Amino acid sequence: MAGENPRVIIREIFNQSLLAVDPYQAVASYTDTIRRAYTNGKFRNLVLIGFGKAASRMAKAVEDNLGDLLTGGIIVTKYGHAVQGDRVSNVKTYEAGHPMPDENGRKAAQEIVQALKTTDKYTLVICLISGGGSALLVAPSGDITLADK
16 A cells, blocks of 8 residues: 555545445345354244334345345335335335334334234244334333324
């Protein structure tokens, strides 16, 4: 690097830093491990649950790398953060309010709870969590209202 333009070096450091924290790449790097766990555990179903602002990008990595095994799933992400384009599985995507929770987040939470109730010992569940999840996956209980959250 001696003699290189400092701007070039700084830009390369910046670009490598972004790649290191990319949600898609972070999850994609573990899909071989997930595939081995699925096979070795003799699972019959693979279900994907995800919530957070990066949930859609993370889910896309699972779909792209494990789509042949994926039997379904539900994710919830911030409005405008859903990955657009071809989807290769039957993962349902909700977009919901962040930082202010809304009714879509509540609906997604209810659907996720119901989906998880149908799993059994032959189901491997992948749970993807990223920042913003506490606002996006909202299920107020008792006297607490959605407005209180």
